Amino acid sequence: MRKFKNSAALTFAICSLFVFANCFDLGESSKSDNQNVLALVAVAGLNPIAGNYNYYNGTSDYAGGTYTAPGNEIVGTYNISLSLIAQTMFDATYGNSYLYGDIQEIDTNKKVIYVRFRGDSSFSQGNYSWYRWTVKDGKTYVCPDLSGVSSQTTLASAKADDLDFYSDPSDINAGCGLNSGFDPAPWSRLETQN
Secondary structure, three states, X not given: OHHHHHHHHXXXXXXXXXXXXXXXXXXXXXXOOOHHHHHHHHHHOOOOOOEEXXXXXXXXXXXXXXXOOOOOOOOEEEEEOOOEEEEEXXXXXXXXXXXXXXXXXXXXXXXXXXXXXXXXXXXXXXOEEEEEEEEEOOEEEEEXXXXXHHHOOOHHHHHOOOHHHHEOOOOOOOOEXXXXXXXXXXXXXXXXXX
8 A cells, every 4th residue: 555655646746747847848939828838827726716706797886887787786607717717697688698718828917817718608609808807905806808809819819909908907897898899897796606
């Protein structure tokens, strides 16, 4: 039994070292969308907003708008892992919408997660997008990309978006979707599901 434990520990250490060593590109060029970087993120657990959440519009005292529910009403869910953002948007009139974004890259400096929507999403299948997050007053808020996902057919095109042009983390109740052709919307407030 002791020999098995030693072998298992040695195998785990070697595999960990192999994965870690392969996370760095020592070749001619380095790309931020390299699969090795994704492996490092997954191994290290660097998705700072991973979890299962109900989400609300804006701050808890947000009054709501013509097309937006007040901040005390659940409007959907986010289930965020190291590899997927699954978003459900509740709509009693037209039926719920679903987005399943396979995570392509996480930039913790910019506080943004780049995704590619799967074929079983309600819309934007195969296209790329981003989810920006911020923390304010101890709460985590997310702003999904509303800037023209239908034209973002590559990761590079999603990354080319000017995050500050389309989202303003200083205005939680009206700083999401700026300059996108939609009315500015509130950021989504994430509250852990019970």
